[in-house]
Amino acid sequence: MSKRVLQRLTEVFGAAVIETHSQHGDDTAVVVPSRWKEIAAFLRDDEKCAMNHFIDLTAVDYLNRREPRFEVVLHVRSIEKLHRLRLKARLGEPATIDTLSGIWAGADWFERECFDMFGVEFVGHPDLRRILMYPEFVGSPLRKDYAAQHTQPLVEYRPEAVGKLPPFDEHEGMPFGRQTHDRVEPRVNALGFSDE
């Protein structure tokens, strides 16, 4: 990891870099969303940065913990200079940000995944469709307010398949896996205490 990249970023972009830190040896810069694409292009093209290797792009949902709610996280590295950088941008709702698919080809699917899972919209993305979930799916499953067990089946279930089926006795199988959850239930741990 290299702190020089962070220095260079702050030198060039000044106020656009909101904060930087190097927790656990990972250099991180939080930037303003409006200059997201510009900074990314700089990272790739600047000779001192030369961050040509796309690694990862994702988002984190800090619902009720932080404002603005979303944080888009980008990891890139340089093949030649061997340094890495984490770039973050904070987004409120509705979450929209520029696409990076023109800068690193690899960002294409990662942005689709981010859109699919968090509903973050990437402006200018050539093909912003759902990638992991099916088009009929409603909602963004990785948002903290999406109930984990809330399924949206595509096919009708067999009428006889409601409860447990004959080979399973009362105590067999995995009962939790055989229920369809319509409402969100607080998670209860093994001792009976609720999590919340």
Next chain:
Amino acid sequence: MTASQTYVFDGSEQGFATTRFEDLLNWAQKYSLFQYPFVTACCAMEFMALASPRFDMARFGAEAPRFSPRQADLLWVVGTISQRQAPILKTVYDQMADPKYVLAFGTCASCGGFYDNYTTLAGIDKVIPVDVYVPGCPPRPESVIDGLLLLQDKIQRGDRTPGIVKPRTDPRVVASQLATGHSTDVAHAQLVELRTSKP
């Protein structure tokens, strides 16, 4: 219709000839299970192991893969089925020609396993009927072979109710544990005894 009923001659609606003929058909069906492997996830690793030399599915007559569902008899559902995959599974099942059987390979296919969330199907029996469930994550090839034997047995008996592969404990192990006198082991042995004994 069970095996004990099939040999009744007088007053039965089944004649001797039909019975023997059905026996023959069932015999042929159980030893010629062309498989359609609907392989999706981790269980594929054990499925490979099952098909390869050490466990050798060939000797059960169940090794010939037909990737066209029309020609297959046994649908192996190997691995997690997601909600997105479910319509495809159902289509494949509908495309198969009768008689057709389904074997749920592994916990995910049987009941969803620990993937209890927005995207997985909690057991393929929600969309298609299953003949044999093989629990395990993934099941060891031995228990799959148990499941295959169970299926063959059911085909021979003409029994289409779903069956499940019960856990097996080696009687010799149980005996040695009884000899050493661990009480938990005794309880376990009794449990095994209970589960494996017929009702």
Next chain:
Amino acid sequence: MEPLDIELDDGELELPNEPMQVNMGPAHPAMHGTVRMVVDLSGETITKVDVQIGYLHRGFEKMCERGTWTQVFPYVDRLNYASPMLNNVGFSLAVEKMLGVSVPERCQHYRVVLGELARICDHMVCSGAMAMELGAFTPFLWFAKARELIWDVFEEETGARVTHSFGRVGGMAQEPTANFKSMVRAAVPAVLALIADGEKLLLANRIFLDRVENVGVMSKERAIALGWTGVVLRSTGVPYDVRKVHPYLTYDRYDFDVPVGTSGDNFDRFMCRQEEIRQSARIIEQALEQMADEGSVNIDDPRIVLPPKEDVYSTIEGTIQHFKIIMEGIKVPAGECYSYTEAGNGELGFYIVSDGSGTPYRIRIRPPCFATMQGVEEMIVGGMLPDVVPTFGSVNMIGGECDH
């Protein structure tokens, strides 16, 4: 092959000349059951393809947010199910990075050996399946046989054949067994011999070479931009191996080479895998050499590692400690980190956000396959329909990892 264009006058009978669109997968024998490709064909030439993944999306990231840190391990196992041990090691390292601890040296060697064994399995499955899909069945059977030998070692060590859930934060679930070293030393040469046999059948075979050479070519620059890592990147000529470039565990103490390809075609990917198997065998040998026979594999920290069972049953401290870790989970300090290791398919990254509680706030997995699969479209357009099979086979797409 160019599409057939016929100059026709008005009113003449015209052959329909729109491309034929066929749907490969997900229930297609070459698509591993988890990928769908909508392919436009002109004759047998592919003019357009839409690669659709997600048929094995199992909500890994969502499930991780529901349990303790340790309860993530079973889910991690099932990401890249061809080499679960590498995922286990990778995730343990990620959490340890957050905690700021490092495991004893014996454990590091132990993790290396198990991980490299898993890597051998992973590469064998990929190469074998690729050959099988091309029609050569025997190498696959030999590789499957070799894999059983390694699985025997795994079974003895961990109790499971495939999904071990053997990694723990701050160590491993169990000590190495007494004859761990001798078992590995017995298994690896046998495996290498079987692999050599299988290779002989393929590499001396003109048909196989014709099918894989200059098929599915990917350029160096494009591969980097797409975020490729691992074997697929190295086959294009970029010597990026996390074990060499950013060494973790004790990889800096071993002498091993990073095989790189030249043209980034299917053949290079196949050969890189085969060569890496040999390098892994070298690493295993050195790691066994350096691994101590005695000593703990777990760090000595009661907040992280479970106490021995005797203590749990006999002392009140042990009981409480056990209870806290099991019920509340390991308390990982709030913060974020990105940890990456070289898994079977490339850089397996875990981006972890913790809020200081016993439950992960967010675990993001960076699956190497996901980036690789983006490039598949470019590799197969313009080729022929049969080329999809080796190309798709050689990128070793593992559904559990790619689809999260």
Next chain:
Amino acid sequence: MTWASLVVSFVKVLVVVLFLLNMAAISVWLDRRQSAMLQDRVGPNRAVVYVGSGLVKMFLMVPAVLIAGALAVPMWTSMPGLEIARMTQAVEFAILVGWFSLLVLSSNVRRHGADNGFDEAVASLEPRSYFYGGLAVHVFAALLLQVASALSRSAPGSLSASGGVAWGTGLSGSFAAAVVLASAFYASAKVPDGKVGIRLAGTLHAVADAIKLIWKEDLRPKNADKLLYAMAPLLAMFPALVTFAVIPMGSTLCFQDVDKNHALSFVDLGHLANFADRSGFCAVGQLPVSLAVADLNVGLLYVFAIAGTGIIGAAIAGWASDNKWALLGGLRATSQMVSYEVAMGLSITGLLMVVGSVHMQEIVNWQGRHAWGIFVQPVAFFLFLAALVAETKRVPFDQPEGESEIIAGYFLEYSGMKFGLFFLGEYAEFVFSSALLVTLFFGGYHLPFVDPDGLRISFGATNLYELKLSHLAVSLLHIGAFFGKTIVMTWLQVFIRWTLPRFRYDQLMKLGWTKLLPAALINILVTGVLVLGIDGASPAVHAGLQTLADVTQALVALGGVLAVVALITGLLEPTKHKRVALSSSAGYALRAGGVKATKMGA
């Protein structure tokens, strides 16, 4: 056309169809289990039929009694002109039966344990010792008989007059019969009472396949062409069955015209000629019965004409199924088969130029007189083999049904017995192609040095050894040789299937048009020049070539004998299992004596 010849024709058709179907079933089994057979295995095959022990005993005893009768009774009749030769045959055969029975018993007892003292005594020697001992006795007896025949030649009539030869023949025949009977009786005595499970090494799975397929639901896609969809499987099955008609399965049988009506009658069928002419043609006045169903003089052309129609079945199936993958498969099948038909026809032309006939029987006879086709036309053999595998759509040319590419190809939508017909038709074609290869390149039913009138080891004009054989013995040898060679070829093709990956479609076309076709043309050119040169050469060249041909025969004979010896010794190799128990489960099973011995080593 008499009733007798009709019956003979019917029997021939029956034999062909049964052979094809049986071999098809066996090659299905081979194909499905080749991988497993080459590997190590655990446990028995599951498919089993339980039969009462009485029935099993009957199955053992009845054929044994028939064989014994056929061996013992005719041996006591005299056959003028053949005495010494017959005695040699009888003695050697008796020795063969003797050591072989002991060998089987010994290896069986060693595997399953002894039941009584006799078993123990037999099993005290290794099976291989019986084999080597038997070989030694064979040679010894041959030398002894050679001396006897030399004696009889020096003093003509002395041996036959004393009745020694007649007794020797009869006694040997009776001995062989007695051994067969005793073995059958011994085996049936060992059959346990009650129900006996018959497994037949897993071939019952193929039977189960057939029965199941007949009663499986027959689906037709909604938009499929009803007529063509139903016709296609028949069209695919038909050529394989029909083309076999012209393949000669043995040398022409000569019957004596007992009732002097110049036509085959039932009386004549009982009187097979004692021995045949060296030329292989029946003597004047004898009635020839060809062992091909249809002895056409355009034999090979007929094969090409009919085999070409196989394309139609695949193409129609692909088109009528209303499925894109099937259509792709049908297209691939059509283009591939049309292309390789050309190469196939041209590759064989060289051989036809050398032989000078397209009559199958003549091609086989020519090879018998000179050398096998593979030595005369080695290039043509490889070209033809490649083209033939392509024609039968098997790996590495299985694009039309390449599983990982287009799922099942042209018969994707077929289910039930229609699929079964494709399946069976493909394997029947596969067996037929092996038979064709044998006929054209491996001397058909000919064995080296076995002339129609007996065994004759000769190089050019020098005779080293000569033994007269009866017509029946030669015919049986020929028929056995033909079927044996066909089975070996089938097996080799299965090997190819399990080893090679498949071509890509354009590579396949390139291979066909740019490699095989020019090679075939060059082969024709070179052959033509050579044939012209040899035709105009001096008799010395011809004699030299004949000697060369005989050398190839000797090589084949030597190779064959060595292969058989290697096979038998290989099979009898005492199994040594090196076992490394790595895991606890394997170790546990080992301690419990659980798993059957495997070579896998873990």
